[in-house]
Amino acid sequence: FERAGGALGRLAGGSLGSSEIPALCQEEGECAKAFAEESSEAVVAKAKADYSGRRDSRRVYTGFDGVWVGSRESKGGVEGKVGILFEEDPENLVEVSRKRQVILSKRYVGSFMGWRPMADQADREAWSRGWETARATVYGDGASWIGSVRDEVFPGSQLILDWWHLKEKLRRCLHAVVENKSERRRIQKVAQDHLWRGDWRAALAELSVHPHDTTQHREAMREITSYIRNQSGGIINYGSWRDAGRRVSTSTVEKTGDPIVARRMKHQGISWTRRGADRITALRICLLNQG
Secondary structure, X not given: OHHHHHHHHHXXXXXXXXXXXXHHHHHHHHHHHHHHHHHHHHHHHHHHHHOOOOOOOOEEEEEEEEEEEOEOOOOOOEEXXXXXXXXXXXXXXXXXXXXXXXXXXXXXXXXXXXHHHHHHHHHHHHHHOOXXXXXXXXXXXXXXXXXXHHHHHOOOOEEEEOHHHHHHHHHHHHHHHOOOHHHHHHHHHHHHHHHHOOOHHHHHHHHHOOOOOOHHHHHHHHHHHHHHHHOHHHOOOHHHHHHOOOOOOOHHHHOOHHHHHHHHHOOOOOOEOHHHHHHHHHHHHHHHHHO
16 A cells, blocks of 8 residues: 555655555445446346347356455455356467466456345346357356356356365365275265266265264265255266366356455455455456456
8 A cells, every 4th residue: 555655646746645545445446336337227228128038059157156355344254256257259268278278358246245236247247248148157166145146147047066166075075984095085986976977866875875983974974965965956967068168167266256356355464344345346346347
């Protein structure tokens, strides 16, 4: 803030104290929120009036995640909801390594005021860009609010449970239950192979045959069993999906929190009010979506 105040002071030919910069950012964040809503209002209204209900062959990927920052209002911090939307188009992708692609054109959304304000942003982005006729796929880690966003913004779209989260949940569960390392790896491979093919019932059957000797074992096994059952609607045949050239992981979504929140708001010693975090998030999204 001191460096920013000095730079702005030199540019403006005056002086700005470091305490004035946060206030200016907060004001600009509130203005950014209002501008985003007002500037898209007419476009969205026309798109909805012209909507025929027909779908085309385009595919839009959307993904959402939660991100936490330190807070002066809550000891555990406050959670924001962030998301990304982009069209799957070869011209929209640049391969920078064998396992990494960069998406050239994408839209960010986010809020610290709950999932519904973020859903409203995603809805405006979809209608503004003509994606209401595309086939949408929603990725998530199993959080219930992501399903709510899907139902609100992309009803009828496919919701996919992120593969990385699924196999990591399985790994943590087995680590708590099976002490023998080689046996743990064997069980994990068999169960993971079933899940990779979308056969969650076979995975549960494999897990159920292992003895659960202690209360800790039973609780860990109950956790993964409930998780798989509750998320079964989003467990697909990941192998076939990937072979078709589609995504099985929300790694793009996980990184969404970096440019929106982490680079600016997750530093040691910094704490936020919920409203303050929401305003800075709005400002960051405005800047990123203009890039």
